[in-house]
Amino acid sequence: MHEKEEQFQFGSCPIPLNQHETIQLAHGSGGQLMNDLIHDVFINSFKNPILENVEDQATLNISGRRLTFSTDTFVIDPIFFPGGNIGELAVNGTVNDVCMSGATPLFLSTGMILEEGFSISDLKKIVDSMAKTADKCGVKIVTGDTKVVNRGKGDKIYINTSGIGLIEHSYDIGMHSIKPGDKIIVSGTLADHGIAVLSKREGLTFQTEIKSDTAALNTLVQKIIETGKESVHSMRDLTRGGLASALNEFSQKINLEFQLDEEMIPLKPAVKGACELLGLDPLQLANEGKMVVIAAQDDADKILTAIKQNPLGKDAAIIGTVGENQKSRVIIRTPIGGWRFLDMLVGEPLPRIC
C-alpha cells in the first residue's frame, strides 16, 4: 500500500502541481493549488504562530483583550448577481470570517480598487448596499481607501474589507480543538452562491431562480456558542472551494479522517439538478451564508436544534462524523452504500466567485 501511494505521488504526475512558474487561475480557487501557494509562499515567509494556525481569522491578544482580525478581497464577476452584489458580499464575507472565532464583529475597513470608466451610479448602489448590510450586522465601516487603475487594469470594482471583532467567551474554538467522534453540522443548503453566480455569468436559466445565499452569520454564531458552549470545537464559513476545502483543511491540520453521509447533505433540488447538468460537485462550490460546525457528539443535537430555529439555519443537518483514523482525508458514503474521497478542488471551474 505504501509502495502504491509512492507510485501514485511520484509516478503518475510528472510535473508536481506546485511547480508552476506563474500564477494560474486555479491559485485563487480555494482548492489544492491555493493551499500550496499559501503554505509555500506566504506562511513560509511571514512565519508566525498566529498565521500558522491557518484559520480564516487571526486571534490576537492586545493589552489583555482577545480580538479577532480578518481580511478578504472580493473580485466577483458579475458585480450584481441574483441575490446580492459585491458590496453586500464584501461586508457579509468579512463579518463571517470574524465571527467564526465566536467574536462579535465590531468594525470594518474598506479598500476599493476602481477601474477608470466605472459607473459612479453603480458605485453608489454598491456603497449604499455596503452601508445597509453593515447596519444589519451591527458593524461600523470606520476607515477606507480608494485607488483608481487605468482602464483594462482592473474590472469595474474590487473591494477589500478587513474586520475586527471582540471575543467575549472563554472557549477554545479552532481546528486544534476537533476530536474523534465530533459531529459535523452544516447550517443549510450548499452551493447556492456558486450556481447563482455561474448562471448569471453564463446566461443560464433554470426553472427555479437560484439566488446567492449571501448573509451575515454573526447572530447564528452567537446562538451556537450560547447553546453549545465548550462543545463547539470549530466553525468555518463555507466560501470558495466549498465544504470540500474546509473539511480537507481541517483534516490535514489535525490528521483525522472526516466521514460524511452524502444523503444527509442539504441541497436545493434546482442546485442539485444544475450541478448534475454542468458536471460540478456542489460540495466544491462556493457558499456565502453557510457554515460548518464541528461539535462534541453529546451536544450536537442540541446545537442543531438551536441552528434550525434561526431562519438562516432552517435547513441545517448533521452530515457526518470525525473518525478515529489518523488519515488526512475526507470520505463520503454514497447513496448506494459505497465510499468515495471528497478532494479539494484541483482546477478552477468557477474563477472569481467571490
Added chain:
Amino acid sequence: MHEKEEQFQFGSCPIPLNQHETIQLAHGSGGQLMNDLIHDVFINSFKNPILENVEDQATLNISGRRLTFSTDTFVIDPIFFPGGNIGELAVNGTVNDVCMSGATPLFLSTGMILEEGFSISDLKKIVDSMAKTADKCGVKIVTGDTKVVNRGKGDKIYINTSGIGLIEHSYDIGMHSIKPGDKIIVSGTLADHGIAVLSKREGLTFQTEIKSDTAALNTLVQKIIETGKESVHSMRDLTRGGLASALNEFSQKINLEFQLDEEMIPLKPAVKGACELLGLDPLQLANEGKMVVIAAQDDADKILTAIKQNPLGKDAAIIGTVGENQKSRVIIRTPIGGWRFLDMLVGEPLPRIC
C-alpha cells in the same frame, strides 16, 4: 469680492468637477476629485462619527482600550522601483497610517489580487520583502487573503494591507486639535517617491539617481510624542497628493489658513530640477517616508530637534504657521516675497503612484 467669487464658482467652469458620471484616473490622485468622491459617496453613505473625522486611520474604543485601525491598497506601477517595491511600500504605508495617531502598530493583514500569469518568483521576492519590512517595523502579518483575476483584469499584483495599533498615550492627536499659531514641521525632503517612480516608469535618467523614500515612521513618531507630549496636535504621512493635499484637508476641516514659506521647504536638488523640467509641483507629489507635524509654537523647536536626531528626520524643517484667518486655504510665500495659493491636485499627473 463676494460677487467675484460667485462668478468664479458658477461662471468660469460650466461642468462642476464632481459631475462626472464615470470614474476618472484623477479620482485616485489624492487631490480634489478624490476628496469629493470620498465625501459624496463614502462618508455620505457610511455615515458615522469615526469616519467623519476623515483621518487616515480610525480611532476605536474596544472594551476600554484605544486602538487604531487603518487600510490602504497599493496598485503602484512599476512594482519594483528605485528604493523599494510594492511589498515594502504596502507594509510601510499602513504602518505609517496606523502610527500617525501616536499608536504603536502591532498587526497587519494582507489581501492580494494576483493577475493570472504573474511570476511566482516575483511574488516570492515581494512577499519576502514584506516579511523583512514587517520585522523591521516590529509588526506581525497575521492574516491574509489571495485572489486571482484573469489576465488583463489586473496588473501583476495589487496589495491591500490593513493594520491595528494600540494607543498608549492620553493625548488628543488629530486635526481638531490644531490651533492658530501652531507650527508646521515636515520631516524631510519632499517628492522623492513621486519622482523615483515616474523616472522608472518613463525611463527618465537624472545625473543623481532619485530613490523612493519608502520607510516606516513609527519610531520617529514615538520620539515626537515622547518629546512634544500634548504639544503634538496633528500628524499625517504625506503620500498621494503630497504636502498640498494634507494641508488643504487640514485647512478645510478646521477652517484656518495655513501659511508656508517656500524657501524653508526641504527638497533634494535633483528632485527640484526634475520637477522644474517636468512642470510638476513637488508639493503635490507623493512621499512614502515623510510626515508633517502640526505642533504648538512653544515646543516646535524642541520637536524639530528630536526629529532631526532620527536618521529619517535629518532634513526636517519648520516650514510655516497655522494662521488666525478663518479661511480654508493654504498660501505659500515665494522666494521673491509674493504669496500664491497651494491647491490640491485637480488632474492626475502621476496615476498609480502607490
